[in-house]
Amino acid sequence: MPAHDSRTDPLAEVGMICGRLNAAHADLIDLVTRLVEHETWAISGIRSPEHWLTCFAGVSPATARDLVRIATRSTELPALQREVHTGRLSLGQAAVVAAHTPTGYDETVVQLAVHATVPQLRRALVKYDFTQQPDTPDTPPQPPDALSIAAQPAELAMWFDHDRFHLTYTAPADIGALVQQALTEATDALFLATATGASTPDEPSSRRVRMADAMEQLATRSLQIGTTDIAGRAEKFRIYLHLDTTGQGWLTKRGALPPHLLRKWTCDGMVQPVWEREGSPVNVGRAHRIVPRRTRRLVEDRDRGCAYPGCHAIHHLECHHITHWADGGHTDMMNLISLCPHHHDRHHTGDYTIHPDAGAPGHFRFTTRHGHPIEPLATTPPHDPGPDTAGPQRYTGPTNEILHLDQVRFHRRGSGPRTAEHRTGDVGEPP
Numbered sequence: 001m002p003a004h005d006s007r008t009d010p011l012a013e014v015g016m017i018c019g020r021l022n023a024a025h026a027d028l029i030d031l032v033t034r035l036v037e038h039e040t041w042a043i044s045g046i047r048s049p050e051h052w053l054t055c056f057a058g059v060s061p062a063t064a065r066d067l068v069r070i071a072t073r074s075t076e077l078p079a080l081q082r083e084v085h086t087g088r089l090s091l092g093q094a095a096v097v098a099a100h101t102p103t104g105y106d107e108t109v110v111q112l113a114v115h116a117t118v119p120q121l122r123r124a125l126v127k128y129d130f131t132q133q134p135d136t137p138d139t140p141p142q143p144p145d146a147l148s149i150a151a152q153p154a155e156l157a158m159w160f161d162h163d164r165f166h167l168t169y170t171a172p173a174d175i176g177a178l179v180q181q182a183l184t185e186a187t188d189a190l191f192l193a194t195a196t197g198a199s200t201p202d203e204p205s206s207r208r209v210r211m212a213d214a215m216e217q218l219a220t221r222s223l224q225i226g227t228t229d230i231a232g233r234a235e236k237f238r239i240y241l242h243l244d245t246t247g248q249g250w251l252t253k254r255g256a257l258p259p260h261l262l263r264k265w266t267c268d269g270m271v272q273p274v275w276e277r278e279g280s281p282v283n284v285g286r287a288h289r290i291v292p293r294r295t296r297r298l299v300e301d302r303d304r305g306c307a308y309p310g311c312h313a314i315h316h317l318e319c320h321h322i323t324h325w326a327d328g329g330h331t332d333m334m335n336l337i338s339l340c341p342h343h344h345d346r347h348h349t350g351d352y353t354i355h356p357d358a359g360a361p362g363h364f365r366f367t368t369r370h371g372h373p374i375e376p377l378a379t380t381p382p383h384d385p386g387p388d389t390a391g392p393q394r395y396t397g398p399t400n401e402i403l404h405l406d407q408v409r410f411h412r413r414g415s416g417p418r419t420a421e422h423r424t425g426d427v428g429e430p431p
Contacts, residue, residue: 012394014395014397015394015395015396015397016394016395018090018395018397019087019392019393019394019395020392021090021395022084022087022088022089022090022091022392022395023087023392025067025084025090025091025094026084026085026087028057028067029067029070029071029074029084029094030071032049032053032067032068032070032071033071033072033074035049035052035071036049036068036071036072049064049068050064050065050068051064053067053068063091066091066092066094066095066098067091069095069098069099070084070091070094070095070098073098076103076106077097077098077101077103077106078106079106079107079109079110080094080097080098080101080106080109080110082110083110083113083114086393087392087393087395088114088395088396089110089113089114090118090395090397092118093113093114093116093118093121094113096113096118096121096122096125097109097110097113097121097125099125100122100125100126100128101125102130104412104413105130105410105411105412105413106413107413108409108410108411109125109410112124112408112410114396115398115399116398116399116403117398120398120403123403123405124403124405124408127405128405128408128410130410152170152172153171153172154169154170154171154172154175155168155169155170155171156168156169157169182218183211183214183215183218184214186214186215186217186218187209187210187211187213187214189217190209190213190214190217191209194209263321263324263325263348264344264345264348266290266324266325267290267318267319267320267321267324267325267344267348270290290325290331291319291331291336292331295319295331295332295333295336296319298333299319299333299336299337299338300317300338302333302362303317303337303338305317305338306338306339306340306343307337307338307339307364308339308340308343308366308374309366309374309375311340311343313340313342316340316341317338317339317340318338318339318340318341318344319336319337319338320336320337320338320339320344320347320354321335321336322335322336322337322354322355322356322364323335333362334356334361334362337354337364346402350369351368351369351402352366352367352368352369352374353366353367353368353369354366355367368399374399
């Protein structure tokens with residue numbers, strides 16, 4: 001078959017071509033490494049390794065600088081060297097990593113680099129402040145400032161050890177006073193309950209009430225049915241959304257809503273009908289949930305977090321209708337999926353689509369707006385090509401998805417966060 005046959009998939013073909021190109025660049029980088037190490041570039045009339053490459057490799061001065069930078073940093077950035085030789089990083093991606101990555105951060109940087117375009121990677125690394133990382137040894141420790149310590153945000157960590165639950169919490173003084181007051185009032189309520197004989201039969205009325213019991217009381221109150229219920233953002237604020245039988249919707253005293261906003265606000269939340277007679281409202285019906293509480297719990301138990309591939313969010317989830325509720329979609333488990341607010345918004349703006357998996361009920365397939373499948377990111381172990389390797393592997397290339405710089409976190413080698421099974425910290429930090 002000809003190399004450029006019309007039946008050839010262009011994406012598969014460019015992957016194979018770039019795979020061979022990346023393998024050739026890796027060999028060229030190895031040559032430059034030896035060139036710099038043994039100074040064999042220093043011949044008559046040659047001013048630098050970059051000049052040598054410009055004269056004998058036929059590359060531009062910019063490409064020569066990239067090759068020398070990657071080669072000279074290969075020892076400091078072993079993860080970069082590894083991914084260059086596996087072919088997962090192009091020359092442009094590797095050059096950006098080599099130019100902007102401090103020593104020790106290459107492992108987490110290349111995890112982003114293999115999935116990002118060169119402009120995305122440059123924006124992420126140029127704007128990222130590695131000096132503010134708590135594990136950076138390059139900056140000498142500064143004496144603690146009492147004012148700055150007092151102004152630090154609240155921190156909470158929870159974990160299990162030896163069949164015991166542990167919790168640590170630090171906060172500014174004003175927030176601490178609020179927590180202390182809540183615990184004090186819960187302690188007083190428990191004391192009054194024991195004094196008046198309202199305690200349970202398993203609890204003697206003479207038992208001393210402790211602050212730890214008040215913590216349990218607060219947790220019990222928050223989980224009692226009917227007192228508090230976790231809901232989507234549509235229930236956080238009172239918004240009156242007017243619907244009619246033609247599929248249109250509008251806000252009070254505002255114009256018609258775009259279809260994607262109408263679907264977003266009717267995906268999850270509360271509905272309270274306003275009955276009209278001859279164009280005038282005459283009665284307000286009873287409020288009910290678009291997604292009943294029982295169905296929501298079954299969906300959340302099935303999905304165990306945001307169902308978007310690679311997302312680790314497990315809190316503040318929202319139920320999304322695969323076939324939109326406004327379009328007549330049923331509110332049952334086969335038509336519902338759990339999404340975090342961020343990915344819920346991204347779906348309604350058209351960044352990706354969700355399709356039920358016909359062969360596995362309750363499972364769904366995610367695709368980009370261009371139809372390419374979205375798969376969870378898998379950690380690829382270091383690849384050591386042996387003598388039996390059949391050739392360079394196919395270059396998968398960037399995912400071409402939106403890069404949100406506020407969600408980028410790089411950790412120094414050996415100092416990453418603990419796994420979720422061992423310790424649970426603040427839930428607001430993206431993975």
